[in-house]
Amino acid sequence: MHYAYEETHTLDERCYTHFSLSPEILMEHAGLALASAVKKKLTCKKNALFICGSGNNGADGMVAARLLHGKFNVALYLPSQVKSPLAQLQLERAKKLGVPIVETLIDADVYVDALFGSGLNRPLESVTCKLLEALNTQKGYKIACDIPSGILNDLTLSSTIFHAHETIVMGALKLCLLNDTLKDAVGKIRVASLGITRKAYEVPSPFFVLQKKDLKLPFRTQKNSNKGSFGHVAILQGTKEGAAHLAGIGAFHFGAGLVSLIGEKIKKLPVYLMHTPTLPKNASVILAGMGLEMPFDATWVKHLLLSNDLPLVIDASLCHHELIVELLNSQKPLVLTPHPKEFSSILSFTCKEKIRVEEIQSNRFFYAKQFSEIFPHVVLVLKGANTIIAHKGELFINTYGTPSLAKGGSGDVLAGMIGALIAQGYSLKDAAIHASLAHALVSKKLTCNNFALTPLDICKGLKCL
Template sequence: MENIFKETLNLDKKLYAEYFLSEDTLMENAGTGVSNYIKKKFPKGKKIVVLSGSGNNGADGIVVARQLYGDYNVKLYLSAPPKSELARLQMKRALAVGVDRIYKLEDGDIIVDALFGAGFKLPANEKTLGLFRDINKLNGYKIAIDIPSGLDENGNSSGEAVKCDHTVVMGAKKISLFSDEAKDLIGTVEVVDLGVSKKIYGNSRKFFTLEKSDLKLPHRTQKGTHKGDYGHVAILSGDKEGASTLSSLASQNFGSGLNTLVSRIKRDIPYEIMQSRDVPKNSAVIVAGMGLGNIGIEHFKNTLLTSSLPLVLDADILHDKIIFEILNKRPDNLILTPHPKEFVSVLQTAMGITISVSDVIKRRVELVTAFSEKYPNSVLFLKGANRIIGQNGKIYIDTFGSQNLAKGGSGDVLAGMIGALVAQHYSLLDTTISASLAHSFASQNYKGNSFSFTPMKLIEELSNL
């Protein structure tokens, strides 16, 4: 896992106070990080247009212009005059070496976005939005310093932001880089040190991004075992049995030893899945909600409220008021997997928060954190372009999901995978992390066209992880 932060201003202040590094030194190091990236990727002589604003992010850009001048054809565009004393000094230095200032946007081989940075405030005015639109029409390779201009501290915009190919982050990654909107704007990301190592710079205890090494697949290494050693997953089936069938097939393909579809009526399902009217006594986990419907929820209400087994709750059940009873009667051993619309219902029912889907998307980390602090022993998995996992006030972000997963049934598959790992004795948090990563990597590994990816193909890809 990698530490990320809500903001890094206080971390920068720590460098000044504890390690005697000046703001000028940090600015030079920031500029050097961007300049080194350009030197490695582009040959000398290429045209570089640096777009700088009036603040310290703009000053970082001015440093880059000065450092690259002479080896590259550097042009400096200022959206506003430098405000701080240090920014004005950087401008004085750049002009002294001969950097050419321009007064209209020009295209180049490389465009460096140093207009606003992480301190950008919404809403943006029309003039600023127009500038972003004009920049996006430029053909050059776009590099953002710290964050693409137009995104605020939560990674949201006023409808326009600079779309970059690469983002060079100063010191440490920030949460703003991992909003759904930011995913299509940041390009590739790298972090540059500001004068001390990442370990010294800061150690977050609350926010993390997941890495490939966090995936723990349920490999079978012990030979003397039987199906019971890998757990029995009970999946409640309702009005739309296709959803629960997908979950059961996913569970089976992700290592569970036994799978039973629990239904009030007999279903025509694949022969490898067992059926029962009641939850089998040797079940290790109950997975519920996928296609369950109101009748199914009512039918299984007593089971859901009285069972001591871990529950994986998805889809229909998250819209029902029973979720409040479950959370308050048995808040432990729960994993909830809502998409934003379902999370709207959960927040209203469980926490009395009335909110729109669009606001949930804009405030994903904040709201998952609040839920996980109220229900610290449950795990919440909020679906999206970047998946947000919360438990006990800590946030884990899976950035590996792809657009292939934007198809009905993908969530049903995930619910079954989660059930499989719970049955195989993973902790609730480890279950959710590994199921999320496996789900993401399976979607990435698909070799066909993105539009042709289906839930069954997703299940098949699990065997290739």
């Protein structure tokens, strides 16, 4: 895992006070990292244009242009007067070295956005929006310095944002880059060292970005075992029984020893899934909500879920039902797996205030963190382009999701996978983290067209992780 931060200014200040590193030293390393990224996209016949702002982000771009000048064809474009002392110094150095400065936006093979970075504290003016729109229409490769221009330092967004193929973020990951709404704007994210190791630069944070190497699969190491050793997942089957079937298949493929569907018996059921009209005595975890079409017998469902001490995984329809309040207040171990619309319903029940999906998507980290602090016994899995697992004020962010997962049934499989890990002894938080990682990594690993991936493909792909 890597830390992420709402702001990194305090980390820079720490470098100045704790390690006696000057702002100029950090800037030179930032420019070196940016130059290295640009260099990979250049040849002797290609050119790069650095669009530099008036502050220190613009100065980073000037350093990079200076480092590349002489070997590569680079130029500076300065749409506004340079103001910060360091930017003025770096511009003077670039001029003395002969780095070309152009008066208008020119065609280039590589465009570098060094306008604002994380220092933007006001909405963009119309002239700047027009510049970003013009840059976004250019065919060249686009690199953002620190963060794409148009993202304000309070994590809100301007109406226009620079769309980068690659973002070179300085020092440490910025939380704003991981917002769902920016998935198509930030491109590949690479963290640049600023003269000290990342470990030395960073301090503990409640925000974590998951890595592939964090995944812990439920490999079976105990030789003296039987099906009961790996838990029993019980799934409440609704009228749309296909959703429960997919959850059951996901649970079985992810290591659960037994999987039972609770409800009316139907004819077409995979041979390895069992049916039961009531809760199995040896159940390890209960899954409910998927395929549970309203109206349903709320009294029976409430009794099934609350008349025992088993952990719960709640999804889909139950997020839209007032029973969710009783489940949350019961203090039972609980994993919630809503998509944003379902989370909006949950918040309306718990906060007595309707929060629109658009507002949730713009402030996903805030709402997820706040909810996890109000309900510390709950693990929230807020699904999205970058899925958030929230628990006790800590957020674990899974950036590996792909558009191929945007299909009905994918979430049912994920719920089943979480239930399987709980049944096998994982903590609720760990079950959510590792099931989410496996779910996303399968979608990246499978080689079929991304529009053709099915929920069953996810289950089958678990064999090859």
